[in-house]
Amino acid sequence: MSKYKDLKEMVYEANMEIPRESLAIVTFGNVSGIDRQAGVIAIKPSGVPYSRLRVEDIVVVDLENQVVEGNLRPSSDTKTHTLLYKNFEEIGGVCHTHSTYAVAWAQAQQAIPNLGTTHADHLVQPIPVTAVMSDEAITRDYEIETGHQIIQTLKEGAMSPQEVEMILVACHGPFTWGKDPAKAIYNAIVLEEIAKMAYLTLQINPETSPIKSTMIEKHYFRKHGKDAYYGQGC
Amino acid sequence: MSKYKDLKEMVYEANMEIPRESLAIVTFGNVSGIDRQAGVIAIKPSGVPYSRLRVEDIVVVDLENQVVEGNLRPSSDTKTHTLLYKNFEEIGGVCHTHSTYAVAWAQAQQAIPNLGTTHADHLVQPIPVTAVMSDEAITRDYEIETGHQIIQTLKEGAMSPQEVEMILVACHGPFTWGKDPAKAIYNAIVLEEIAKMAYLTLQINPETSPIKSTMIEKHYFRKHGKDAYYGQGC
Amino acid sequence: MSKYKDLKEMVYEANMEIPRESLAIVTFGNVSGIDRQAGVIAIKPSGVPYSRLRVEDIVVVDLENQVVEGNLRPSSDTKTHTLLYKNFEEIGGVCHTHSTYAVAWAQAQQAIPNLGTTHADHLVQPIPVTAVMSDEAITRDYEIETGHQIIQTLKEGAMSPQEVEMILVACHGPFTWGKDPAKAIYNAIVLEEIAKMAYLTLQINPETSPIKSTMIEKHYFRKHGKDAYYGQGC
Amino acid sequence: MSKYKDLKEMVYEANMEIPRESLAIVTFGNVSGIDRQAGVIAIKPSGVPYSRLRVEDIVVVDLENQVVEGNLRPSSDTKTHTLLYKNFEEIGGVCHTHSTYAVAWAQAQQAIPNLGTTHADHLVQPIPVTAVMSDEAITRDYEIETGHQIIQTLKEGAMSPQEVEMILVACHGPFTWGKDPAKAIYNAIVLEEIAKMAYLTLQINPETSPIKSTMIEKHYFRKHGKDAYYGQGC
Numbered sequence: 001m002s003k004y005k006d007l008k009e010m011v012y013e014a015n016m017e018i019p020r021e022s023l024a025i026v027t028f029g030n031v032s033g034i035d036r037q038a039g040v041i042a043i044k045p046s047g048v049p050y051s052r053l054r055v056e057d058i059v060v061v062d063l064e065n066q067v068v069e070g071n072l073r074p075s076s077d078t079k080t081h082t083l084l085y086k087n088f089e090e091i092g093g094v095c096h097t098h099s100t101y102a103v104a105w106a107q108a109q110q111a112i113p114n115l116g117t118t119h120a121d122h123l124v125q126p127i128p129v130t131a132v133m134s135d136e137a138i139t140r141d142y143e144i145e146t147g148h149q150i151i152q153t154l155k156e157g158a159m160s161p162q163e164v165e166m167i168l169v170a171c172h173g174p175f176t177w178g179k180d181p182a183k184a185i186y187n188a189i190v191l192e193e194i195a196k197m198a199y200l201t202l203q204i205n206p207e208t209s210p211i212k213s214t215m216i217e218k219h220y221f222r223k224h225g226k227d228a229y230y231g232q233g234c
Numbered sequence: 235m236s237k238y239k240d241l242k243e244m245v246y247e248a249n250m251e252i253p254r255e256s257l258a259i260v261t262f263g264n265v266s267g268i269d270r271q272a273g274v275i276a277i278k279p280s281g282v283p284y285s286r287l288r289v290e291d292i293v294v295v296d297l298e299n300q301v302v303e304g305n306l307r308p309s310s311d312t313k314t315h316t317l318l319y320k321n322f323e324e325i326g327g328v329c330h331t332h333s334t335y336a337v338a339w340a341q342a343q344q345a346i347p348n349l350g351t352t353h354a355d356h357l358v359q360p361i362p363v364t365a366v367m368s369d370e371a372i373t374r375d376y377e378i379e380t381g382h383q384i385i386q387t388l389k390e391g392a393m394s395p396q397e398v399e400m401i402l403v404a405c406h407g408p409f410t411w412g413k414d415p416a417k418a419i420y421n422a423i424v425l426e427e428i429a430k431m432a433y434l435t436l437q438i439n440p441e442t443s444p445i446k447s448t449m450i451e452k453h454y455f456r457k458h459g460k461d462a463y464y465g466q467g468c
Numbered sequence: 469m470s471k472y473k474d475l476k477e478m479v480y481e482a483n484m485e486i487p488r489e490s491l492a493i494v495t496f497g498n499v500s501g502i503d504r505q506a507g508v509i510a511i512k513p514s515g516v517p518y519s520r521l522r523v524e525d526i527v528v529v530d531l532e533n534q535v536v537e538g539n540l541r542p543s544s545d546t547k548t549h550t551l552l553y554k555n556f557e558e559i560g561g562v563c564h565t566h567s568t569y570a571v572a573w574a575q576a577q578q579a580i581p582n583l584g585t586t587h588a589d590h591l592v593q594p595i596p597v598t599a600v601m602s603d604e605a606i607t608r609d610y611e612i613e614t615g616h617q618i619i620q621t622l623k624e625g626a627m628s629p630q631e632v633e634m635i636l637v638a639c640h641g642p643f644t645w646g647k648d649p650a651k652a653i654y655n656a657i658v659l660e661e662i663a664k665m666a667y668l669t670l671q672i673n674p675e676t677s678p679i680k681s682t683m684i685e686k687h688y689f690r691k692h693g694k695d696a697y698y699g700q701g702c
Numbered sequence: 703m704s705k706y707k708d709l710k711e712m713v714y715e716a717n718m719e720i721p722r723e724s725l726a727i728v729t730f731g732n733v734s735g736i737d738r739q740a741g742v743i744a745i746k747p748s749g750v751p752y753s754r755l756r757v758e759d760i761v762v763v764d765l766e767n768q769v770v771e772g773n774l775r776p777s778s779d780t781k782t783h784t785l786l787y788k789n790f791e792e793i794g795g796v797c798h799t800h801s802t803y804a805v806a807w808a809q810a811q812q813a814i815p816n817l818g819t820t821h822a823d824h825l826v827q828p829i830p831v832t833a834v835m836s837d838e839a840i841t842r843d844y845e846i847e848t849g850h851q852i853i854q855t856l857k858e859g860a861m862s863p864q865e866v867e868m869i870l871v872a873c874h875g876p877f878t879w880g881k882d883p884a885k886a887i888y889n890a891i892v893l894e895e896i897a898k899m900a901y902l903t904l905q906i907n908p909e910t911s912p913i914k915s916t917m918i919e920k921h922y923f924r925k926h927g928k929d930a931y932y933g934q935g936c
Binding site for chain 2: 540571640671
């Protein structure tokens with residue numbers, strides 16, 4: 001029996017939320033999780049449809065992207081995941097989807113403005129978008145550079161990966177993360193809904209102004225930090 | 235066995251309509267019901283996903299928001315619910331969701347104009363939107379102030395809570411109510427559909443004028459008041 | 469056992485397509501069918517949710533709208549149905565829904581232009597929209613006047629109810645009909661899809677011109693008339 | 703037992719993806735597959751609803767469109783399919799749907815610009831749209847001319863049917879193809895999603911520029927050609 005059984009099951013469950021929540025069609029999207037003590041991550045195999053995905057198909061790789069366990073190739077986005085784990089030391093899960101509205105904002109190369117409490121419940125800032133990758137970076141090592149862009153965009157905006165758990169990679173789509181794989185996919189679900197709400201709001205009134213900062217903070221700190229009073233405190 | 239069993243079951247059933255009717259993702263949204271004789275309301279616990287919600291998880295609080303029965307924290311919106319019950323004396327249920335199109339109108343800070351008979355069957359007026367809350371009110375007691383804003387918006391528009399059972403809280407989302415929890419969630423379903431229809435109508439023709447008052451009244455009074463002839467009269 | 473058993477079952481089945489095809493929420497919408505020999509129509513009862521609707525709930529009325537069989541009130545739109553049966557002598561089923569995109573066009577008070585072969589497979593003309601009803605007509609006998617408006621709109625456009633089996637009632641929503649209840653609901657499904665396609669097309673390019681008449685005729689006569697070669701000829 | 707059993711089952715399965723993936727309502731759409739050794743294609747029968755379609759209903763025709771096996775009429779689009787098989791010698795499956803967003807672009811008579819990696823994963827080019835058919839061609843042999851238009855549009859754009867496996871027929875809808883029926887329907891699913899993403903992107907920002915060519919090539923060649931590293935290499 002696999003010594004990574006629990007990690008693989010957690011990662012499998014999080015991946016299966018992608019089709020259940022209609023976050024991607026066919027084989028698109030992938031979720032990973034890390035076991036920091038063992039120094040391995042578990043991730044969806046590349047190009048396998050969700051309808052055929054089994055727990056035993058989940059691939060275990062080390063932080064140098066070498067397969068440690070599994071008969072299939074890991075997701076082609078694996079290097080992006082491992083780079084994020086190396087740089088965001090407190091996260092336990094990463095998710096990448098091609099969810100429709102989040103992709104639309106990524107393709108339009110626009111950050112999603114903070115227009116209401118659904119957004120503010122999760123994030124103080126607009127949902128950031130990376131710059132378009134340079135030709136040099138694309139041809140160098142594309143998946144690693146995608147990770148660098150995510151890290152760089154947070155750094156430039158002075159955003160920590162604990163405060164901002166979601167981003168749009170320009171012309172590509174969303175990446176989200178969190179304390180475990182379940183939180184990473186939760187953030188992908190929330191991001192898609194926020195992206196759709198912002199889309200509709202600006203179609204109704206393109207001049208809609210962002211929600212005021214006092215209300216952002218009220219909602220964000222209902223759910224986060226020491227004075228949070230949303231949820232069951234666990 | 236709980237002495238609030240019937241109330242809790244009614245509130246549980248109404249809450250489960252939220253995911254069934256796709257009115258909110260993950261844990262968002264909540265429905266409550268009141269037993270005015272017992273002086274208690276039953277409401278969804280805070281932050282519990284619908285897939286794990288059970289009848290016994292429904293929290294019973296008194297009108298001062300103190301838990302009377304239940305092991306979980308009540309919804310973080312509880313104070314808004316209790317204030318509405320205290321001020322709208324004939325209502326028996328309250329519902330709050332983050333349904334997509336209703337939130338878009340709330341974020342755009344626009345009332346939903348009455349453009350057709352689907353709207354007029356339920357409401358003579360546009361669906362009202364509150365003002366944006368003042369910084370002072372936000373930092374005072376946010377959930378109570380949300381309730382005050384709803385009450386104030388109806389009062390300013392000379393609308394009774396029997397005639398107008400739905401409202402948009404600016405930058406936040408919809409609240410609905412009714413004679414019992416089932417009617418409150420029914421109104422949330424109807425509001426989301428009206429919000430989508432109005433959105434699409436104004437995308438087709440931004441100059442669409444509201445439906446004429448004679449047709450509004452014809453449709454509203456087919457369903458309401460002493461001369462109503464819609465439904466089975468019970 | 470009811471002597472109208474077959475008619476009631478056919479009408480029940482057609483009504484149940486409304487929620488299955490997401491053509492209306494809650495209790496909205498109704499389908500009827502006629503037995504011209506017996507001089508009766510069967511129709512959905514008023515205000516009954518689809519989840520509770522049973523074959524025995526279907527109400528049978530005569531052409532003067534008097535209940536012949538059934539314990540429930542017939543749909544509040546019954547008079548519109550009977551008037552259409554009296555005036556469109558070859559039809560066997562009528563359907564009314566509040567499907568979202570068709571309602572949006574009805575509220576925008578615009579006919580749906582014929583923009584492609586999905587439309588042309590069913591209809592040569594734009595899908596017509598009635599005028600807004602006069603105040604006098606609204607207060608006279610609303611449901612009968614709705615029927616008159618449908619008949620009048622076809623007459624003014626020199627359209628026969630065999631060629632044009634679908635219409636939008638301004639500020640209200642779609643009515644469709646056909647040789648039997650199944651064809652009436654089929655037309656309601658098709659109309660909603662055409663309405664959505666036309667909406668999206670004009671959002672992409674508001675200047676899109678209608679499909680050329682040679683292609684309309686080619687597609688229409690693939691499916692209709694003596695030279696039709698679509699389907700199984702039965 | 704049918705000597706075309708395997709082909710018919712493969713074609714049946716591919717057709718059943720159309721309703722499962724919501725690519726068309728009622729009876730619209732059809733998938734075919736070819737057995738090049740036997741010189742026959744199997745295709746959906748005309749006008750049969752998916753809910754009633756069975757493996758034995760799949761019709762087998764030769765390359766002159768004559769029925770070789772089956773009791774039903776083949777799809778009215780059969781001649782388009784056979785012409786594509788004759789001209790695109792390496793393909794094994796063809797699919798035609800009326801999926802909503804792809805039809806909207808076809809009706810707007812616009813190619814779908816390549817705006818992001820979801821598109822670039824499948825196609826370097828914009829998704830092409832044919833010219834509107836001439837009156838002469840429409841009245842000559844419509845279904846054959848539809849095939850000619852597809853072939854002609856690829857030829858004029860110097861696109862091979864291996865590189866470009868999807869196209870929009872102006873005022874009509876999408877055709878897709880691939881090495882087998884499963885790949886043809888896969889391409890129809892992907893095309894509809896790309897069509898929706900492009901629609902939303904241009905609604906957010908009508909001036910969005912196409913994705914840069916280095917990124918297109920990076921993504922396309924992750925999935926195609928000798929250096930591909932997406933999927934399981936089989």
